[in-house]
Amino acid sequence: MGKLIATVFNYSLDGLLADEGTEFWKFCFDLPENRQRDDPAHLDWLQSAYAHVMGRTSYESISEAMTTATDHPFADILNAARKVVFSRTLKTADWANTTIAAGDTTEEIDSSGWAATATSWSGAASASGGHSCGST
Amino acid sequence: MRLDLIDEIQLSTFPYVAGEGTRLFDGVPKSYPLDLVSSTASSNGIIYLQYRRHR
Numbered sequence: 001m002g003k004l005i006a007t008v009f010n011y012s013l014d015g016l017l018a019d020e021g022t023e024f025w026k027f028c029f030d031l032p033e034n035r036q037r038d039d040p041a042h043l044d045w046l047q048s049a050y051a052h053v054m055g056r057t058s059y060e061s062i063s064e065a066m067t068t069a070t071d072h073p074f075a076d077i078l079n080a081a082r083k084v085v086f087s088r089t090l091k092t093a094d095w096a097n098t099t100i101a102a103g104d105t106t107e108e109i110d111s112s113g114w115a116a117t118a119t120s121w122s123g124a125a126s127a128s129g130g131h132s133c134g135s136t
Numbered sequence: 137m138r139l140d141l142i143d144e145i146q147l148s149t150f151p152y153v154a155g156e157g158t159r160l161f162d163g164v165p166k167s168y169p170l171d172l173v174s175s176t177a178s179s180n181g182i183i184y185l186q187y188r189r190h191r
Contacts, residue, residue, distance in 0.1 A: 023154075024156070109141050
């Protein structure tokens with residue numbers, strides 16, 4: 001069995017994720033660069049993941065962001081990395097090295113034997129937050 | 137979380153009360169204990185929390 005790690009960014013004290021266009025969203029992006037963006041240890045950690053697992057919404061916004069903002073510290077790593085998008089509606093995934101997982105979530109995760117990192121980021125901007133893996 | 141597949145949660149808590157947004161912990165199990173692995177505060181006010189699923 002691998003290890004599934006959920007990462008959450010842009011999380012408020014009252015337990016909410018920043019939705020695009022909200023005051024909180026602006027607050028998050030107006031903060032000075034935080035260490036998660038370019039800290040070498042964090043980049044190594046991202047790179048070391050066997051796969052990055054996302055739901056469809058996150059997948060679409062992250063792929064859009066990483067293929068446009070190619071100077072983002074995560075861009076090279078995520079563009080090259082193995083991605084798994086959980087979706088029963090998505091038919092094609094253009095982002096390089098992507099697998100669409102449309103089966104039972106538990107079986108898909110269990111059968112993989114991954115040392116996986118589940119990352120999920122809300123919205124379309126360059127660095128953002130989200131919740132863990134889920135299927136849509 | 138509902139399927140109990142997650143081994144670790146890394147949470148970046150921002151110094152902000154949002155009032156609106158998407159609830160992170162929605163439709164979660166009634167009991168889901170965690171072990172705190174680390175907590176780090178950054179100078180810009182973000183707190184990084186690392187939890188491991190208590191099994």
